[in-house]
Amino acid sequence: xxxxxxxxxxxxxxxxxxxxxxxxxxxxxxxxxxxxxxxxxxxxxxxxxxxxxxxxxxxxxxxxxxxxxxxxxxxxxxxxxxxxxxxxxxxxxxxxxxxxxxxxxxxxxxxxxxxxxxxxxxxxxxxxxxxxxxxxxxxxxxxxxxxxxxxxxxxxxxxxxxxxxxxxxxxxxxxxxxxxxxxxxxxxxxxxxxxxxxxxxxxxxxxxxxxxxxxxxxxxxxxxxxxxxxxxxxxxxxxxxxxxxxxxxxxxxxxxxxxxxxxxxxxxxxxxxxxxxxxxxxxxxxxxxxxxxxxxxxxxxxxxxxxxxxxxxxxxxxxxxxxxxxxxxxxxxxxxxxxxxxxxxxxxxxxxxxxxxxxxxxxxxxxxxxxxxxxxxxxxxxxxxxxxxxxxxxxxxxxxxxxxxxxxxxxxxxxxxxxxxxxxxxxxxxxxxxxxxxxxxxxxxxxxxxxxxxxxxxxxxxxxxxxxxxxxxxxxxx
Numbered sequence: 001x002x003x004x005x006x007x008x009x010x011x012x013x014x015x016x017x018x019x020x021x022x023x024x025x026x027x028x029x030x031x032x033x034x035x036x037x038x039x040x041x042x043x044x045x046x047x048x049x050x051x052x053x054x055x056x057x058x059x060x061x062x063x064x065x066x067x068x069x070x071x072x073x074x075x076x077x078x079x080x081x082x083x084x085x086x087x088x089x090x091x092x093x094x095x096x097x098x099x100x101x102x103x104x105x106x107x108x109x110x111x112x113x114x115x116x117x118x119x120x121x122x123x124x125x126x127x128x129x130x131x132x133x134x135x136x137x138x139x140x141x142x143x144x145x146x147x148x149x150x151x152x153x154x155x156x157x158x159x160x161x162x163x164x165x166x167x168x169x170x171x172x173x174x175x176x177x178x179x180x181x182x183x184x185x186x187x188x189x190x191x192x193x194x195x196x197x198x199x200x201x202x203x204x205x206x207x208x209x210x211x212x213x214x215x216x217x218x219x220x221x222x223x224x225x226x227x228x229x230x231x232x233x234x235x236x237x238x239x240x241x242x243x244x245x246x247x248x249x250x251x252x253x254x255x256x257x258x259x260x261x262x263x264x265x266x267x268x269x270x271x272x273x274x275x276x277x278x279x280x281x282x283x284x285x286x287x288x289x290x291x292x293x294x295x296x297x298x299x300x301x302x303x304x305x306x307x308x309x310x311x312x313x314x315x316x317x318x319x320x321x322x323x324x325x326x327x328x329x330x331x332x333x334x335x336x337x338x339x340x341x342x343x344x345x346x347x348x349x350x351x352x353x354x355x356x357x358x359x360x361x362x363x364x365x366x367x368x369x370x371x372x373x374x375x376x377x378x379x380x381x382x383x384x385x386x387x388x389x390x391x392x393x394x395x396x397x398x399x400x401x402x403x404x405x406x407x408x409x410x411x412x413x414x415x416x417x418x419x420x421x422x423x424x425x426x427x428x429x430x431x432x433x434x435x436x437x438x439x440x441x442x443x444x445x446x447x448x449x450x451x452x453x454x455x456x457x458x459x460x461x462x463x464x465x466x467x468x469x470x471x472x473x474x475x476x477x478x
Contacts, residue, residue, distance in 0.1 A: 002033045009045040010082055012068055014052020021453025027061060028461055046082055108168035108175045115165060121179050132398035133423045142425060143184055215295055219287040222297040226283040229299060248274045259317050262412060266290040273298045335407045335415035342368055346401035375421050390416055
């Protein structure tokens with residue numbers, strides 16, 4: 001209960017919207033139950049030194065604050081007060097946690113000694129590295145610039161000379177042993193040679209910035225003018241598309257009342273349209289990103305509860321649905337059997353040549369890949385022929401024999417088997433150009449989340465009751 005619970009507010013920057021909004025709600029609840037003077041007894045905060053919203057809030061209510069070391073980030077925060085204090089409260093042995101971290105450093109020192117004694121760096125990288133991408137290449141990261149790596153890693157690399165080994169380097173991604181094999185001095189290319197690349201990058205940056213602006217305007221408009229999609233459509237110069245007789249299963253109902261062809265509508269949009277809130281209030285859904293660079297909002301204009309039709313009217317559709325269901329089940333069974341066979345083969349081959357990137361070209365696997373499509377390149381930030389579920393499954397694959405192949409059920413298509421052939425280097429210029437756009441999108445999302453949480457906070461403090469069941473849908477209002 002609020003009366004006898006202690007609260008710990010943690011935000012490294014001190015400006016995290018979720019933490020601040022939840023803190024405001026809890027402070028109000030504590031003040032209501034135990035009085036304002038109880039806040040300092042029941043609350044603590046952890047935040048970096050310096051001015052921030054969380055520190056100011058803590059000072060206002062005299063909440064004790066523990067400083068978080070700004071130099072400790074990422075997963076290593078668990079070894080600071082951010083992770084150790086909650087662990088101690090939960091009854092965990094924090095001394096053992098720190099010993100575990102020390103053990104990782106000891107292992108790194110042991111590997112470093114082995115390399116200095118003459119053991120092969122690449123072989124040890126394949127054996128011990130947790131980075132599935134570079135481990136398969138013997139730890140080879142290729143050539144890169146300083147900005148391509150996190151600061152701790154980059155500083156260590158650029159302090160080395162060709163042929164030198166680093167001491168263990170701790171970054172937010174783990175403990176690293178670095179061997180610098182070659183240095184290439186960056187050369188300026190003639191302007192005419194890079195003119196096309198510059199123009200393309202500027203166009204991409206302009207397009208991404210414009211998309212971020214349109215996405216924010218679209219998201220705000222469908223939320224603020226929730227009784228119509230027309231204002232949002234006008235702002236982005238796009239038409240409103242109407243689907244008549246759409247069913248909750250995503251099919252269009254025929255004039256005879258039978259389920260017809262499947263509508264071109266994303267499952268997340270369909271779920272939003274037929275949610276209880278959408279049916280009751282007839283409001284626009286939130287802006288939903290259904291693919292990179294594609295956002296959709298939808299609403300119900302009218303709704304008729306589903307009726308149970310006579311058997312004769314749906315007999316054909318039910319029979320087809322049963323056939324489809326049986327075919328999907330069979331496809332999944334056969335696909336999973338094929339995956340298991342391939343994994344066994346890969347384990348045997350991998351034992352002979354660990355994490356060999358060319359292992360899929362082994363003649364022993366030739367018959368297994370008959371009927372497969374040619375390899376395709378997929379990226380999180382670019383449109384792809386794969387659906388979102390398949391794309392998520394692809395990015396869970398790794399070079400370990402058992403992780404290299406997976407499968408996913410694709411609605412109305414069957415069971416898709418996914419095999420990782422290789423991982424290509426990322427386009428640094430494209431990633432850098434996308435950073436400002438992503439920041440703007442996150443800032444917009446954070447602002448909206450904070451606004452929603454603040455509204456909840458105000459409602460919690462106000463003596464107002466709402467009765468959703470009594471609110472008439474927009475279509476039924478006089």
